[in-house]
Amino acid sequence: MGEKIIQLKGITKQFPGVLANDNIDLDIESGEIHAIIGENGAGKSxxxxxxxxxNEPTSGEILFKGKPxxxxxxxxxxxxxxxxxHQHFMLVPSFTVAENIVLGTEPKKNKVFMDFKKAVDITEELSETYGLKVDPHLKVESVSVGIQQRIEILKVLYKGADILILDEPTAVLTPQETEELFKVIxxxxxxxxxxxxxxxxxxxEVLSLSDRVSVMRQGKMIGTIDTKDANEQMLAEMMVGKEVLFxxxxxxxxSNKEILRVKNIKARxxxxxxxxxxxxxxxxxxxxLGVAGVEGNGQSELVEVLTGLREMEGGSLYINGEKVEPKNPKHMRDLGIAHVxxxxxxxxxxxxATITENMMMGLQYNEEYAKKKIHIDKEKIRNRTKKLIEDFDVRTPSQDVHLGNLSGGNMQKVVIAREFAFNTPILIISQPTRGVDIGAIEFIHSQIIEKRNEGCAILLVSAELDEIFRLSDRIITVYEGEITGEFKNGEITKSEIGLYMTGKHKSNVGRGV
Structure with missing residues (x-):
């Protein structure tokens, strides 16, 4: 670490109805890994x-290498x-990996057309230099979320960045991908x-990676400390302002009652x-039932088949013993499946759309909320939204705020609140606490277990092994579209399960006959 390369002095940012940053002071030193932590809506992003x-600050100044x-x-x-x-990637899905990386500063052929071969060469060189492996020829729409993040980092490095800001960089990564990213950082x-x-x-992750850590709460800077002097309990209490216990x-x-049965299911x-x-x-x-696997091994396609978003090429699906043919998401919701x-x-x-409009999605055909199946009962929808905002602790000044103005974690609370409120017998949940702060994780976990205890059959897909082990009754591991193992919770350790997640161990379960 060296000189103070960036100094933020008295930074205040006022949005309509929200004081996002309140007189913030922060120094960033050259050559350090500096973590900024806080709950959703603390003002970090x-x-x-x-x-x-x-964003332009309402007041305050920025010094770069000592100069305003x-x-x-x-x-x-x-x-x-x-x-x-950014936490939510800004890539063009129909472009290749190479085209996305050079976008805006494309190498030219004959000073007019983009030189695709040169773009590929640049991508391969960047990939090799920084240890971020990507295939420059693949279209972004066909690659995993983890690969998309690598592309975003390579884009920034291609533009010559010496200071990298990574917003929730591991929110979309598996434990293995996270460790690879840390090595790169x-x-x-x-x-x-x-x-x-x-x-x-x-x-x-803060404790294992960073040199210093700054804690924010409700728009204020609580303090900056050397990571070596910190521990998890101390940081959690600084973040939420009270003791945090899981x-x-x-x-x-x-129960012994089977709700969902999947037989020999196949998809592309x-x-x-x-x-x-x-x-x-x-x-x-x-x-x-927890699904553990390195991202990109069929978990997403499985969820999409079960929720009517992807065609099932083979196999059978049974709900309460009756065979069903997935048609579309509305059809699957009508059959009793909600989806996070x-x-x-x-x-x-x-x-x-507003929070209210997002909470309404899926209710437009419900007789209770649609008058004569023509007009939406706005008052009922607003009352329902108000209650869900309160029940799920969605932090917003108003239910009429556009969803895009919320933090990532509060967006997650909105979708969880809506889907849980359908009270379906089956819940398909993918990455329930992705981008959610420590104060809300416990709440979401308790809501999932409450649904379970009410008799809901839950399929849980998560890249967080701690989450899989904490919530699941049984765990299946998947690798390259196949189930490699099935375990009751407590039968296997986190280190052992990694061998099944990477295909190095395999048992004779999970194959259709």
Whole structure:
């Protein structure tokens, strides 16, 4: 670590009805990994968007290498060597990996056309230099969320960033991918002299990676400490302003009644390649079946088949003993399946719509909320939304706020509140606490177990092994579209399960016959 490369002095940002940043002071030193932590809505992302030129401060100043600067837009930030990788990626799905990386500064052929071969060469060189492996020829729409994040980081590095701001960088990564990313970050800092700022809520990662950590709460800077002097309990209490304890979850015995049965299910991915190669499992009433696997091994396609978002090529699906043919999401909801998707913005919510409008999705055909199936009963919808905002602690000044103005964690609470409120006998949940702060994780976990105890059959897909082990009654491991193992919770350790997740161990379960 070296000089103070960035100094934020008295930064205040006032939005209509919300004081996002309240007189913030923050120093970033050259060559450090600096973590910024806090609950959803604490103002972390807003502060970094100011540093990157996406938001202008209401008051305060920024010093870069000791001199005042005005960062009025991202172009100015990039000129100073500041790059940002956002929590919600900004990629063009129909473009290739290489095209996305060079977008805006494309190499030209004959000074007119983009030189695709040169773009591929640039991508391969960047990939090799920074240890972020990607295939430059693949279209972004066909790659996993983890690969998309690598692309975003390579984009920033291609533009010459010396200071990288990473907003919730591990929210979309598996434990294995997270460790790979940390190796890259350490190499960027220790060998290549970069400075990294990480916005996160994962305290274990903060303690294992960062040099210093700054804690924010309700728009204020609570303090900055050397990571070596911190521990998880201390940071959690600074974040939420009170003692944080993860209580034991009270689980009722699992019923013997089978609710969902999947037999020899098969499907293809977006590239037309086999994604599910004959999966076979069941879920009983009052049971959580956890799915553990490295991202991109068929979990997403499985969820999409079960929720009517992807065509099932083979196999059978039974609900309460009756065979069903998935047609579309509405059909599956009518059959009793609610769905919390892994990517809340592309599948679960509309950023342009209000919280009330998002809470209404799926109710437009419900006789209780649709008058004569023609007009929406707005008063009933508003009352329902008000109650769900209160019950699920969605932090917003109003239910009429556009969803895109909420933090990522509060967006997650909206989709969970809506789907849980349908009271369906089956819940398909993907990444329930992705981008959610420590104060809300306990609440969401308790809600999932409450649903379980009410008799709901729950399929839980999560990249967080701690979450899988905490919530599941049984766990299946998946690798390359097949189930490689099935275990009752307590029968296997986290280190052992990794061998099944990577295909190195395999048992004779989960194959359709």
């Amino acid at each position: 807003t502060l970094m968007k100011i540093l990157y030129g996406l 600067v005005k960062i009025s837009n991202p172009t100015k930030a990039i000129e100073l060597g500041i790059g940002m990788v 350490r190499r960027l800092v220790e060998e290549l002299g970069k400075t990294v700022i990480i916005i996160t809520h994962k305290l274990q 209580d034991e979850l009270d689980k009722k015995p699992v 991915d977006n590239r037309g390649l086999p994604a599910l190669k004959g999966m076979d499992f069941n879920i009983k009433a009052g049971e959580v 998707p892994e990517d809340r913005l592309s599948t679960g919510l509309s950023a342009e």
